[in-house]
């Protein structure tokens with residue numbers, strides 16, 4: 001099953017490589033991993049998407065907790081949570097019909113066209129991974145020039161929070 | 165007063181109570197070596213290869229419980245320590261490794277003797293640091309000792325660029341450190357302990373299985389008390405030997421691949437398994453699908469990630485073995501439930517039948533020296549009181565099978581990584597820590613040459629180690645596998661062109677003896693042990709094709725041990741209670 005794990009760790013050089021090293025050494029999957037400093041500059045926050053059986057996920061969380069620099073960790077998937085990912089995408093827009101079609105699809109998915117040339121649109125889209133996948137599907141492979149996805153970031157719903 | 169980074173490094177070690185550091189100098193560490201020269205409190209032992217330094221520090225740590233300390237230079241100095249660091253990591257040995265690094269301003273420029281120490285060692289350390297700011301140096305060293313010695317212990321590397329060792333700052337060594345992201349659990353959860361005791365007291369066929377965690381956590385007294393209080397059988401892993409007295413009748417021997425028949429059969433048939441400070445290693449469990457099919461498993465460990473990693477535990481208890489066992493003892497004493505005497509008596513009768521098989525039994529010979537016999541004699545002559553280190557191979561298994569360890573920290577071997585070359589340097593650390601003790605290293609002609617250069621260190625520091633070379637002219641353990649599983653195709657397991665070990669020992673300034681008759685074994689050992697002033701290298705010419713029995717082969721369960729061919733398997737005749 002797919003799990004979204006949120007990690008608060010010391011903002012030290014090398015902390016990221018400890019996490020990625022752990023995953024490669026133990027043969028765990030990483031679907032995506034994003035990291036950035038928090039409002040407290042000594043800490044950084046990481047969101048990691050992985051998949052595996054319950055026992056593999058249990059090991060992953062235990063092994064992550066064992067890293068000296070990990071302060072706190074939450075498997076967001078255990079409760080209700082929100083996930084978002086942002087994508088920047090360049091699509092073909094060289095004929096009137098495709099220009100209209102691209103604009104229409106972008107509106108349906110609540111994307112924004114943020115750069116325009118006479119042959120290309122660049123669209124920004126935010127949503128959960130499913131929405132982004134659906135948008136890509138709707139655009140059709142032949143119209144897509146380049147895709148950049150940030151990877152998933154997530155946060156628990158309601159009052160729960162991962163705060164130090 | 166302001167001190168240089170180099171002076172601070174040494175002062176930190178002094179203030180941490182470090183007696184010995186094991187090391188080898190080089191460019192990036194020269195400021196530190198200079199600071200070492202100008203003081204008397206911390207003794208430096210100059211090894212002959214950095215791998216030797218790590219194993220010696222490791223042997224020191226295993227035999228004392230104190231962290232071992234290593235000092236090496238950058239680049240090749242560091243890469244030479246990797247085997248020793250990984251060895252310590254796999255067996256959770258507290259160690260602090262201080263490494264010189266090229267100056268900060270050239271890091272990343274492929275400078276002379278530069279290697280990414282933090283990167284190279286990351287997968288085999290508990291933690292590592294690169295010191296970038298001299299004002300953080302003392303605190304970082306304090307943290308390194310704290311991390312290395314608490315929770316599940318392990319090696320920690322502190323990499324110090326050369327310019328940092330030259331800069332100056334005020335020296336303050338903190339008394340303690342608090343790391344917000346590192347707070348190991350010490351006490352077990354009371355509810356879990358209660359559940360565990362309940363399960364133990366209602367058991368019909370219990371087994372207590374313990375590992376290196378008992379030794380590392382100084383919990384042998386508590387373990388002994390609990391086992392005796394319950395009257396249950398206790399088995400130890402290779403790493404756990406000495407955690408429970410081997411001569412006690414409740415001890416059913418080592419378990420696992422080359423363990424006793426009775427311990428493995430008891431594991432298979434047990435209905436409640438209490439595992440303490442053990443990690444269900446594959447050499448212990450055999451085929452997981454066949455592991456303890458009837459047992460409710462209680463697992464006590466300080467490392468949560470060890471629990472349910474290989475085998476799911478029904479009652480996990482996270483915390484320090486010593487504290488948890490103490491509480492279990494209290495709880496057993498206070499409980500109204502008592503062990504089911506009739507069931508336990510029955511269980512012991514079954515175990516004793518298995519025991520009667522004498523699964524370690526070997527055929528003594530008048531002509532050729534049996535390796536088991538040498539270990540037996542060593543045990544008799546030292547009355548079980550020696551420190552015994554070993555290398556890796558058949559000799560290691562014979563040592564574990566035939567030397568009965570009644571005390572913890574006496575049996576010192578590389579269990580997790582299985583590092584050939586470990587035995588001799590480890591024995592140096594042990595002998596330095598215990599100058600008056602008898603220290604023996606049981607080795608093979610394959611393993612000993614992997615760190616043979618340390619014979620020179622032994623001469624320099626007068627370390628009267630008894631080197632027991634069980635010389636079968638084969639990489640014996642490899643040969644055994646080839647005999648059993650590769651139709652006797654002995655691919656590269658014969659040790660051709662061996663040195664004359666007597667001359668070799670003599671050229672290093674030691675006493676060399678070659679023993680090839682069973683009748684001479686005892687005298688040679690006696691002579692070596694009695695001479696407490698010199699290192700004896702005893703080259704025992706042993707039976708070339710002796711095998712280690714019994715054995716659990718790949719894919720087999722505890723109840724499917726491969727016995728010495730003339731042993732009759734009692735398995736078929738047994739009745740499951």
Ligand SMILES: Cc1ncc(C[n+]2csc(CCOP(=O)(O)OP(=O)(O)O)c2C)c(N)n1
Nearest residue numbers: 557558559582584608609610611639640641
């Ligand atoms: C550094 C290292 N290389 C290879 C091995 C694989 N290995 C395990 S046992 C063994 C043979 C050891 O031979 P020897 O030291 O002569 O001991 P014996 O088995 O003959 O008692 C080998 C090669 C190892 N454990 N460590």
